[in-house]
């Protein structure tokens with residue numbers, strides 16, 4: 001048992017990203033404590049978002065087969081979960097037949113960032129020690145990984161994680177595309193796809209030059225917080241560098257994404273930021289299908305951003321529109337009549 005446990009700890013700490021770490025923790029809990037249910041909850045307000053997310057969860061059937069469930073926002077968290085998050089205390093309930101349900105807080109930098117949830121037959125004292133030790137190892141390792149995945153100033157995902165996160169997202173989409181029963185609650189329309197947008201603050205150098213770098217940092221931090229509150233928690237938000245942010249949106253229509261981005265531009269224009277009178281953004285965006293290379297989607301959105309900047313800034317440009325204009329100006333060989 002001890003040797004197996006040590007090997008599991010080695011396995012958990014081999015991971016280099018938070019998502020695999022979460023799956024690995026639940027697998028280990030499942031291996032050693034045979035729960036009927038286990039999950040990891042994340043308090044998104046800790047990351048400037050909204051609500052509570054079940055970021056990984058599993059169900060074990062009577063044959064001992066594990067069924068993984070996809071990540072979801074918890075619409076109505078139980079009062080025990082809320083109590084665990086608010087009090088930073090482990091909550092435990094036992095029914096008459098000895099089944100136990102536990103919520104164990106996950107504490108990062110002295111703040112509760114989530115909880116481990118487990119439903120199992122009565123846990124003896126050595127199993128309780130094992131469970132607590134696994135949760136503490138997870139907590140320690142999560143602290144290190146969070147630091148390497150997130151931008152220090154804004155707490156957003158950093159550029160280094162972009163490739164991996166996008167690859168994972170596209171693989172998940174391809175998987176759910178091929179297995180319709182996994183598509184989740186929302187009925188997807190045939191014309192929906194993912195989108196990638198680059199948002200760049202206009203004339204940010206002027207902010208730095210006028211008020212200083214520290215004030216510039218505060219503007220960046222405020223914008224990052226507004227982005228996290230405005231967009232869905234399932235959308236991925238990266239700080240790509242300086243005053244440039246990348247948002248990857250879950251599948252939706254061109255019409256919806258166009259109005260969502262326009263609304264955000266308006267929201268930024270109308271809202272107060274520290275020091276500056278008014279802040280505006282230029283945005284370039286592009287469609288992203290599971291068959292695209294992330295780097296080429298970035299290049300397309302970047303071309304659209306370039307057009308937005310050159311058209312006077314404070315604009316939102318769709319790559320598909322500049323492609324259409326381009327093909328009208330430079331018709332392809334297919335469009336040229338040969339005599």
Ligand SMILES: Nc1nc2c(ncn2[C@@H]2O[C@H](COP(=O)(O)OP(=O)(O)OP(=O)(O)O)[C@@H](O)[C@H]2O)c(=O)[nH]1
Pocket residue numbers: 153200201202203204205206208212213214215216217220241242243309313
């Ligand atoms: N405060 C602060 N400034 C940064 C940071 N990273 C980059 N910058 C500044 O961001 C500014 C970017 O300037 P430019 O690339 O000329 O862009 P801009 O002034 O926004 O002009 P346009 O994008 O063309 O509208 C420079 O002044 C950088 O020093 C940061 O972490 N903090």
